[in-house]
Amino acid sequence: MKLSKIITVISTLVGVGVALFVLLKFHPESMLRKEEPAAQQIKRISGKEEFESVITVDEITVTAKNVISTGVFRLKAWESPYQKTSRRGIRRKRTEVVKNYWDFMDIYNEYYLLECPDGTYILAQLPHSLVKEIKKTGNVTLPVGKKDALPQTAKSYLSDICNQYGASTKGVLYVFDDEWYKDHSFQILLIRFGVAIVALFAVAVCLNLLGDKVFLKKSQEE
Numbered sequence: 145m146k147l148s149k150i151i152t153v154i155s156t157l158v159g160v161g162v163a164l165f166v167l168l169k170f171h172p173e174s175m176l177r178k179e180e181p182a183a184q185q186i187k188r189i190s191g192k193e194e195f196e197s198v199i200t201v202d203e204i205t206v207t208a209k210n211v212i213s214t215g216v217f218r219l220k221a222w223e224s225p226y227q228k229t230s231r232r233g234i235r236r237k238r239t240e241v242v243k244n245y246w247d248f249m250d251i252y253n254e255y256y257l258l259e260c261p262d263g264t265y266i267l268a269q270l271p272h273s274l275v276k277e278i279k280k281t282g283n284v285t286l287p288v289g290k291k292d293a294l295p296q297t298a299k300s301y302l303s304d305i306c307n308q309y310g311a312s313t314k315g316v317l318y319v320f321d322d323e324w325y326k327d328h329s330f331q332i333l334l335i336r337f338g339v340a341i342v343a344l345f346a347v348a349v350c351l352n353l354l355g356d357k358v359f360l361k362k363s364q365e366e
Contacts, residue, residue: 151355159348163340167248172335174273176328181205181285188285191262192312198291206266206317207285210259211278212309215244216301217252218269222326241297250336253320255302257311265311267294267302270319292318 182188182205189195189206198204219225219240226235238251245252256275258268270286278284292315294302299313306313325332 152352155348155351155355158351159344159346162347163344164248166340166343167250167336168246170336170339171250171272172332172339173271173325173328175335176331177324179271179274179287182288186288189260189266189317191260192264192266192310195260195266195291195317196312196314198315200291200293200315203288203290204317205286205289206258206268207261207283208258208268208278209261209263209282211268211275212257212259212265212305214255214257214267214302214305216255216298217242217245217247218255218295218298220251220253220325221320221322222329223251241295241301243301250333255298255316257305257309258317265306265309266317267306267311267313267315268317268319270317274319286317286319287321289317289319291315 182203187198187202187204189198189204195204195206219238224238225240226237228235242252253269256268256270257265258270258278259265268286268289269292270289274284274286294313294316302313305311
């Protein structure tokens with residue numbers, strides 16, 4: 145294989161790798177929506193014990209001191225539980241709960257452990273922008289949420305890390321506005337893939353030009 149083709153192949157592969165990284169890490173929701181902290185009249189949870197006593201109809205929030213990734217994900221509430229697998233319209237049921245999953249299509253929400261004001265931990269599902277803010281600054285008051293049930297599969301996957309941090313598996317703090325995300329899911333998908341494609345071509349072209357300039361020139365001089 146000629147050197148120029150090798151440079152092109154390597155540049156393209158690196159570009160694809162960068163594009164996949166963008167798909168995993170880039171979440172443009174914060175460009176479209178600002179997550180506001182819950183109003184003062186919303187009940188604030190101090191810790192695990194108080195959270196366990198909450199009923200599912202209550203509107204609640206918490207001021208999170210820290211957030212820990214669990215690597216366990218649940219299918220987003222606004223995503224279809226089925227996916228089309230052929231032109232004949234055959235549909236296959238999606239797995240509701242997955243573990244250590246590379247979610248390139250961004251159809252799952254991760255479970256996190258939130259550190260409450262009293263130092264105890266509860267399970268939560270919340271937007272990526274809030275996760276980043278908590279990790280960066282700590283002491284972030286979340287938007288209005290509710291207590292949601294935890295599927296049995298999720299309980300099984302989360303049991304070890306919950307035992308490690310003393311967190312309860314009797315519920316999860318759910319902080320997503322399902323209606324807004326359902327209405328904007330396609331727009332978010334287009335932005336993510338658009339940025340990934342731009343990253344792919346930008347990296348591939350730059351590396352290809354750089355490779356031609358460095359290696360081809362050196363080869364010609366020899």
